[in-house]
Amino acid sequence: MATPHARSGELLEILPFAETFPLEQSIALVRSDHWEVLRLVLPTGKIVPEHKVASVTLLQCIEGCLELTAHGKTQKMRAGHLVYLAPNEPHGWKAIKDSQVLVTMLVARE
Numbered sequence: 001m002a003t004p005h006a007r008s009g010e011l012l013e014i015l016p017f018a019e020t021f022p023l024e025q026s027i028a029l030v031r032s033d034h035w036e037v038l039r040l041v042l043p044t045g046k047i048v049p050e051h052k053v054a055s056v057t058l059l060q061c062i063e064g065c066l067e068l069t070a071h072g073k074t075q076k077m078r079a080g081h082l083v084y085l086a087p088n089e090p091h092g093w094k095a096i097k098d099s100q101v102l103v104t105m106l107v108a109r110e
Contacts, residue, residue, distance in 0.1 A: 005028060005029065005030055005031045006029055006030045012029055012030075014039070014062055014102055015062070016062060016063035016079070016100065017041075017063065017100060018063075021041070021043075021063075021098045021100075022043075022098075024041045024100075025041055026038065026039060026040045026041045027039050033107075034106060034107060034108075035104065035105060035106050035107060036104070036105050036107055037102065037103070037104050037105075038102070038103040038105075039062075039100065039101075039102055039103075040099075040100070040101045040102075040103055041099075041100055042064070042066070042093075042095035042098070042099045042100070042101065043095060043098055044095055044096070044097055044098050045094070045095060046094070046095040047092070047093075047094045047095075048092050048093050048094075049092050050069065050090050050091065050092035051090070051091070051092060052088045052089060052090045052091065053087070053088070053105065054087055054088060054108075055087055055105040055106045055107050055108070056084070056085070056086065056087055056105065056106040057084070057085040057087075057089075057103065057104070057105045057106075058082060058083070058084055058085075058102075058103070058104040058105075059077070059082070059083050059085065059101055059102075059103055060081070060082045060101065060102040060103075060104075061077045061078055061079050061080065061081045061082075061099060061100075061101055062079060062099075062100040062101065062102055063079050063098070063099060063100045064078075064079065064095060064096070064097040064098050064099025064100060065077065065078050065079075065095075065096040065097045065099060066093045066094065066095055066096060066099050066101065067093060067094045067096055068083065068091065068092075068093045069091060069092050069093065070083070070085055070089055070090070070091035070092075071089065076096070077093070
C-alpha cells in the first residue's frame with residue numbers, strides 16, 4: 001500500500017507531540033518531482049549515523065534536542081533551530097531528548 005502524502009492545498013499540523021510522542025512515527029508528508037518533506041520522530045538516544053544525500057537539505061527541530069554533526073563540528077539543535085546542509089555534506093545526529101525534526105529536501109527525480 002502506498003504512503004499517503006499531502007495534496008495541494010491540504011493543511012498539515014507540525015506541532016510538538018508532547019504526551020503522544022511514544023505513539024508517533026516518522027512519515028513522508030509531501031513528495032513531488034522536485035522536493036520532499038519528512039517528519040522524523042527520534043526517541044531519546046536514537047543515532048542516525050553519518051551519511052550524505054545528493055540534495056540540498058533543511059533540518060528544522062520542532063521539539064526536543066539533537067546533537068547534529070556536520071561541517072566538522074557538533075552542535076546542539078533545539079526546538080526552533082533550522083540548519084541548511086549543502087548537497088553531499090556528511091552529517092549525522094543523536095537525539096538527546098525525544099525529538100521531532102522536519103526535513104525538507106530538493107530532489108532531482110527522473
